[in-house]
Amino acid sequence: MSRDALLEEIETSQLKADIPHFNVGDTIKVHIRIIEGEKERTQVFTGTVIARKGSGISETFSMYRVAYGAGMERVFPLHSPRIAQIEVVRLGKVRRAKLYYLRGTAGKAAKVKEKIGRKKDKKGPALVEDPALLKAEAPKEEKKPEVPPKAKVKRPEDETPKSE
Numbered sequence: 762m763s764r765d766a767l768l769e770e771i772e773t774s775q776l777k778a779d780i781p782h783f784n785v786g787d788t789i790k791v792h793i794r795i796i797e798g799e800k801e802r803t804q805v806f807t808g809t810v811i812a813r814k815g816s817g818i819s820e821t822f823s824m825y826r827v828a829y830g831a832g833m834e835r836v837f838p839l840h841s842p843r844i845a846q847i848e849v850v851r852l853g854k855v856r857r858a859k860l861y862y863l864r865g866t867a868g869k870a871a872k873v874k875e876k877i878g879r880k881k882d883k884k885g886p887a888l889v890e891d892p893a894l895l896k897a898e899a900p901k902e903e904k905k906p907e908v909p910p911k912a913k914v915k916r917p918e919d920e921t922p923k924s925e
Contacts (some may be wrong), residue, residue: 772818777833777840785860786873787811791824791837791845803845806835809853809873811860824861827871832864852876 771858789809808826811834815821820839825832837844853873863871 775818778847779838779842781849781850783810783847784855785813785854785858786855788850788853788873789824790848791836791844791849792848793844794843807850808833808835809860809863811863812858825860827867828853834864839908 786809787810789810790805793804793806795802795804802910806824806826810822811825812823813820814823818840821836822839823834825834825837827833852875854876855873860873863873
């Protein structure tokens with residue numbers, strides 16, 4: 762086994778499978794395990810995702826929030842064992858890949874519009890678990906019999922007077 766294949770195999774075994782699909786602009790809650798001495802507790806960090814970088818085991822995402830008048834930014838490794846859970850609170854409607862412009866804003870300028878009506882998750886399960894149910898519930902289109910076009914009938918007002 763080559764060195765690259767061995768590294769790739771170890772990396773894939775370390776990847777988390779329970780990560781929900783989220784993008785830049787979404788507001789999420791990250792539950793972080795914090796170890797203080799012999800005690801372990803969970804702390805929740807809620808904020809807006811302003812960037813996602815990397816791929817595989819080294820993928821990270823940056824979050825930003827304003828608390829008590831001060832802006833905070835944290836960078837989390839996506840597949841870290843310290844992250845207990847990630848919850849998507851609301852989906853954001855953005856037109857940028859990185860939202861670094863949110864760093865200096867406050868109030869209404871720091872808001873991200875919410876995406877209304879989502880069809881289904883890209884990575885997550887579909888909204889309807891059984892595709893057979895989806896087909897059964899879908900209304901079937903009925904074929905209408907083809908009607909030949911009507912022949913144009915000449916009416917007296919359509920006729921032009923003939924000159925003799």
